[in-house]
Amino acid sequence: MSWRVPLAHIAIPEEDVQNVLDCLRSGWLTMGPRTGQFEGEFADFVNSPHAVAVSSCTAALHLSCIAAGLGPGDEAIVAGMSFVSTANAVRYTGATPVLCEIGGPQDMNIDVDDVVRRITPKTKAIVAVHFCGYPAKVVELRKICDERGLVLIEDAAQAVGASVAADGTRAGSVGDLACFSLFSKNQLCVGEGGVVTTPSEELATKVRSLRSHAMTSVTWDRHRGYAETYDIMDVGFNYRLDEPRAALALSRLPRLAADIESRRELARTYRRRLAGLDGLELVWSDEDVEHASHFAFPVVLADEPTRDRFRERLSDLGVQTTWYPAVHRFTDYVENFGELSLPNVEAAAQRHCALPMSAHLSQEEIDIVVQSVEEALADLPDAAAA
Secondary structure, three states, X not given: OOOOEOOOOOOOOHHHHHHHHHHHHHOOOOOOHHHHHHHHHHHHHHOOOEEEEEOOHHHHHHHHHHHOOOOOOOEEEEEOOOOOHHHHHHHHOOOEEEEEOEEEOOEEEEOHHHHHHHOOOOEEEEEEEOHHHOOOOHHHHHHHHHHHOOEEEEEOOOOOOOEOOOOOOEOOOOOOEEEEEOEOOOOOOXXXXXXXXXXXXXXXXXXXXXXXXXXOOOHHHHHOXXXXXXXXXXXXXXXXXXXXXXXXXXXXXXXHHHHHHXXXXXXXXXXXXXXXXXXXXXXXXXXXXXXXXXXXXEEEOOOXXXXXXXXXXXXXXXXXXXXXXXXXXXXXXXXXXXOOOOHHHHHHHHHEEEEOOOOOOXXXXXXXXXXXXXXXXXXXXXXXXX
């Protein structure tokens, strides 16, 4: 359908088009110099010593789990509120994802206390998701990992540009490894793509090798005459980022900080205009808004039937929304790991939905969303306080 206000806008200015066209005209389309340049500039943005571009955030998570040494018999603690790729990446290695609680519907990030309760002798890593671009408590988790000899992986797919501490420390610079997404709805979008950041040269070398079949040289090296052949040093993958996407990312990266501030201003506007509406709860706090990079703007309704009716009414009014299911409720997870009880995850999954969020929503579109929310709430059969 044609939405009056879609979940996300993707603006592609002419300079982006020209950068990609220049790449296409260069005749070099596989991983090459633009990818390397993008890695350097992205590392600078995150303030991480190393960045490795890959084909998706799922690939980034998979390679990070391998680099962390996960394998059969190991466990990694993963927040139960995330996209399924976070937990699946652990499973790809033969290790077991141990799904844990979140703070609740008003704080959908990993619960540090529950993480501690679930650590066992089999635990090798903790994977912390910065959900919807709101920073998880990775500084606290860093201390826990250091004390217990665990690897900390940040799933920063939705959180490029978020700050995890008052001093401005960026998401993706605290963990041993961190994973970012360049998917179309993300703050830095190129369609598909991902990045791994790490402070460790050893881990960066491992990820860089595994993304291209663990070859000792890549096509760009051989094209320039730096190598005539290659050896295979491990079981690697085809997780390369292509040059046109790297060119698009390079073009968009200088605007990223301004785009995030536009998202932040939209979050402030939503909070100001939606505060106090009967039947609707806001998520996180005004202070949290200033540290987040706002992949999405979730709100909370009274219960699952109310949330579903609310979304249906917004859809009728032309406003697109979305929501995230609880990972442990997926059929495959129930069949493989049994019935788990994660009440906070379940409550958040049943009650939240995300309103349109992007750097390019017009004032008219914002007005449409807010007015539609008010109308949808008024149409609920029992729009008492959530």
